[in-house]
Amino acid sequence: MIITKRLAVGALALLAALAGGVAPAGAADGPAKESPKVELVLDVSGSMRARDVDGQSRMAAAQQAFNEVIDAVPDNVRLGIRTLGANYAGDDKETGCRDSKQLYPVGKVDRTEAKTAVATLRPTGWTPIGYALRGADQDLGTDGGTRRIVLITDGEDSCGMPDPCDVARELAAKGTHLTVDTLGLTQDDKTREQLSCIAEATGGTYTTVRHTKELSGRIKQLVRRADTPVETPKPVKGADACSTAPEVGGGIWTDRATFGEHRWYRVTVKPGQELRASVSVGADRAVDRDYGVLVRAVGESGQELVRGSDAGSGRTDVMASGLRLPVWKAKEDDKEPRTVCLEVSHSFSAPASVKRDPGLPLELAVDVVKAPDNPSDLAAFGLGRGWALLAVLGVTGLLVGLLWGWLARWRFAVWREN
Amino acid sequence: MRRTTRVLTAVALAAAALLGSATGATADDEAPTEAGTAFRTAVAIEQGEKATADASTGDYLYWQFPAGAGQRATVKATVNLPEASARHGAATWQLDVFDGLRRRQACTSGDRTVRASGQDTTVALSCTLRTVRPWSERWANDPLPGAYYIRLTVVDVPDRDLGLPVKAEVEATAEDAGGARAEGGALGAPLHAAAVAEPEDGWNGSWWSGRWGWTVGGAVLCALAAVGGYTLTRHPRRR
Known part of the structure; x- marks a missing residue:
């Protein structure tokens, strides 16, 4: 009887455990809240009818590529699709330039549904790219994740x-970590310039597509890229002087610094610790040929402690530099934390036609680690090397031997005399 | 005496050679087939691993690899260019290497900037860094143990060629610089090394170096010379 009861209780417990084990798995069906989000924005304007991608129309190539991409989307990526120029075929610019709709909401992809939606698309209207980008930014929301x-x-x-x-x-300056990658289906100069500019402005990439295979391969690669885990930077607003600078701790921070502007941040470092800071200033627009970046660590008294700088010219994405600053103990029981100010400045400049606001993207990586004491010797374990060392040791040994032998002889002589 | 030193040096050299060859770690797992697009997203590779990436002309490709004290790292990159018929002229490719603090590192040898003519199918670039030191003064930008970033991009290209597909391949190797470059001191932690694997000999390099042979040899020489000198002058019993 007791055994039966025990068995029953055991079975119940087992069931409960199973249920308990199954329930969270069921809840985790959809992607996590922090999972990456990607929105594909497809141009469905009239020009997509042109048949110049591997003999089929641009539209057909895009649809085929989308089907492949939808099949290959990683499970935890939330994917959405937006169209531009898909609905209004008329001549009214006002209406045509507001023709951008969300075709498939950003979320876990139902493959059949998404493909059906894509299959219905026919090349139709205008090309309101700016309007569509704003819409896509709203579709993606702001609830974390890349x-x-x-x-x-x-x-x-x-x-x-x-x-x-x-x-x-x-959109990139809003601090919501948005990247726009662009793909151009023509080799037209103006399109390329505009798409390169959009990509450059957000740290994205631009690709010219000539074949269907390239199109699907590249989109898949970009979706996978979104899925790569990466540390999300925190926004911070640097001040223009050390005294009013915001306190930053370890981590990655983003800010904007316009041309000619200096940005200050504060870090607290305890004696026996080492401050490490890296700074990148991005060139997200057309800039003049020569540029540089400077990061300085300044003490409370206004003295420069250490600096890092770099300069260059030509095509670049970022200009970066860094510094390390070990803080040693002034006396044995020195526990007083020091405030170190970091000043970041850059010497990018731009032609007058280029917009000044928002400033250039600035990334600041701060790390505070335990620092060792100043090493007592820079040779490995204080060891020596080379023929000079051998000569010094050999000659010293010989001289000591001779002296010792001479002393022994002298003592022997003295002893014999006595 | 000399012979002893020679033997010791030979032993030390053999050990160094063994250790040196061992640093080219063989990777069991598959090499990365992607590249990052910024310092923050740089793809980690191991020493001796060939990483590849499909990209567009004009992309900035980032990888990171580990290097420990006493290693002299060399980065090699090969870019397979788009077919010549699609291109509109010569292009200049460049390889930049930065340390874990994103400080630019000098290339002591190698072709880090290469101009490819309109007909070339590949571009080969390389950069050999200075020997990594275990410690340096804070004002110096000497190479220190930790991660090193590789950035590969085209720096000069006809605008019309931007966006064309390319295939890039990079490999970072390191050779042991030997006892002559063995140094003391240590950092509290390697520079920005969270994403990369520690090299086989550790971040601070192997404790062994040819310097042990020289120092021990010197001590033996000193003792022998002392005994020799003593016997030369004393000889009390022969009188």
Whole structure:
């Protein structure tokens, strides 16, 4: 009887455990809240009818690529699709330039549903890229996780205002970690310039597509890239003087620094610790040929402690430098933490036609680690090396031997005399 | 005496050679097939591992690899260019190496900037760094143990060639610089090394170096010379 009871209790416990084990798995069906989000923005304007991608129309190539991409989306990536120029075929610019719709909401992908939605698309209207980018940014929301827009288009913005490149920079400056990758289906100069500019403004990439295989391969790569775990930087707003600078601890921080501006931050370092700081200033727009970046660690009294700098010219994405600052104990029981100010400045400049606001993206990586004491000797374990060492040791040994022998002889002589 | 030193030096050299060859670690897992697009997203590779990446002309490709004290690292990169018919002229490719603090590192040898003509199919770049030191003064930008970033990009290209597909391959190797470069001191922690694997000999290099042979040899020489000198002058019993 007792045994039966025990068995029953055991079975119940087992069931409960199973249920308990199953329930969270069921809840974790959808992607996690922090999972990466990608929105594909597809141009469905009239020009997509052109048949110049491997003999099929640009639209057909894009649809085929989308099907492959939808099949290959990693499980924890939330994918959405937005179209531009898909619905209004008329001549009214006002209406045509507001023609951008979310085709498939950002979330876990239902493969059949998404493919059906894509299959219905027919090349139709205008190319409001700037408007579509704003819409895509809203679709992605702001609930954490990396955010990526992949823009596929075959022509430059046909609406003019807002300028898509300015829109991209403005969205990137909102501090919501947005990257826009662009793919161009034509080799037209103006399209390329505009798409490169959008990509550059957000730290994304630009690709020219000539074959269907390249298109699907590249989109898949970009979706995978969104899925790569990466430390998300925290926003900070540097001050223009050390006394008012915000306190930053270990981690990665982002800020914006416009041309000619100096940004100050404060870090607290205890004696026996080492401050490490790296700074990158991005060139997210057209800049003049020569540029540089300088990061200085300044003590409370205003004295420069150490600096890092770099300069260059030509095509670049960022200019970076860094510094390390070990803080030694002034006396045996020195526990007083020091405040170190970090001053970041850059010497990027731009032609007058280039917009000043928002400033250039600045990334600051701060790390505070335990520092060892000043090493007593820079040779490995104080060991020596080389023929000079052998000569010194050999001659010294010989001289000591001779002296010792002479002493022994002298003592022997003295002893015999006595 | 001399013979002893020679033997000791030979032993030391043999050991160094063994250790040196061992640093080219063989990777069991598959080599990365992607590259990062910024310092923050740099893809970690191991020493001796060939990483590849498909990219577009104009992309900035980032990788990071570990290097410990006493190692002299060499980065090699090969870019397979788009077919010549699609291109519009010559392009200049460049390899930059930065330390874990994103400080630019000098290349002591190698072709870090290479101009490819309109007909070339590949570009080969390389950069050999200075020997990594276990410690340096804070004002110096000497190479220190930790991660090293590789950035590969095209620095000069006809605008019309931007966006064309390329395939890049990078490999970072390191050779042991030997006892002549063995140094003391240590950092509290390697520079930004969270993402990369520690080299086989550790971040501070192997404790062994040819210097042990020289120092022990010197001590033996000193003792023998002392005994020799003593016997030369004393000889009390022969009188």
